[in-house]
Structure formats: C-alpha cells, structure tokens
Amino acid sequence: xxxxxxxxxxxxxxxxxxxxxxxxxxxxxxxxxxxxxxxxxxxxxxxxxxxxxxxxxxxxxxxxxxxxxxxxxxxxxxxxxxxxxxxxxxxxxxxxxxxxxxxx
Numbered sequence: 269x270x271x272x273x274x275x276x277x278x279x280x281x282x283x284x285x286x287x288x289x290x291x292x293x294x295x296x297x298x299x300x301x302x303x304x305x306x307x308x309x310x311x312x313x314x315x316x317x318x319x320x321x322x323x324x325x326x327x328x329x330x331x332x333x334x335x336x337x338x339x340x341x342x343x344x345x346x347x348x349x350x351x352x353x354x355x356x357x358x359x360x361x362x363x364x365x366x367x368x369x370x371x372x
Contacts, residue, residue: 281365281366281368281369282365283362283365284358284361284362284365286327286328286331286333286358287333287358287359287362288362289324291314291316291320291321291324292324292327292328293362294313294314295310295314295321295324295325295328295334295349296328296333296334296351296355296358296359297359298310298313298314299334299349299350299351299355300351300355300356300359300360303350304337304348304349304350305348305349305350306346306347306348306349307321307322307325307346307347307348307349310325310349325349328355331354331355331358332352332354332355333351333352333354333355333358333359334349334350334351334352334355335349335350335351335352336348336349337349337350
C-alpha cells in the first residue's frame with residue numbers, strides 16, 4: 269500500500285553522524301546564529317553538564333567545526349566558542365539533507 273506522502277520522501281541522503289548527534293546539533297545551531305558564545309552560556313542553553321558539553325565541544329573542535337579560545341578574565345578561566353566556515357557548511361548541509369529527507 270502506498271501513501272501519497274511516500275512520493276515526497278527522498279531517502280538518498282548522506283547523514284553526517286558528527287552533526288546528527290542531538291547535543292552537537294544544538295551546539296552548532298546556537299553557534300550558527302551568533303558570532304561566538306561563551307561556555308557557560310552554552311551550558312545554560314543546551315542543558316548538558318559542563319563535562320558533557322566539554323566532550324562534545326572537543327569532538328567538534330577536532331573535526332574543525334568550531335574554534336575554542338581559552339583565556340583568563342579577572343583571573344578566572346573564560347572559554348569562547350565560535351563556529352568555523354567548515355562547521356557552518358556542515359551544519360547547513362545537514363539541515364538541507366534533513367529537509368530533503370523529510371520534506372518541508
């Protein structure tokens with residue numbers, strides 16, 4: 269039995285597993301909308317523990333999707349994260365692939 273919605277599905281997509289993971293997808297989505305964000309802001313918005321967020325940031329950093337800048341501000345560690353061009357491209361390519369997969 270065929271459903272008319274089946275005609276709109278395009279299952280020939282390549283899913284970027286690094287971006288697809290929900291926490292990393294949220295990180296890239298936030299960073300794609302701003303120039304940069306600090307670590308504490310991302311913790312409050314994404315709802316992960318600091319350790320979990322740190323692990324996901326490390327994976328994105330190793331992939332070249334984000335840039336991490338660590339510095340001290342008033343003798344306290346301060347970490348700023350920004351998305352790279354490669355990360356922006358990966359995020360928007362993923363977004364387009366999902367639209368192709370499930371339709372608009």
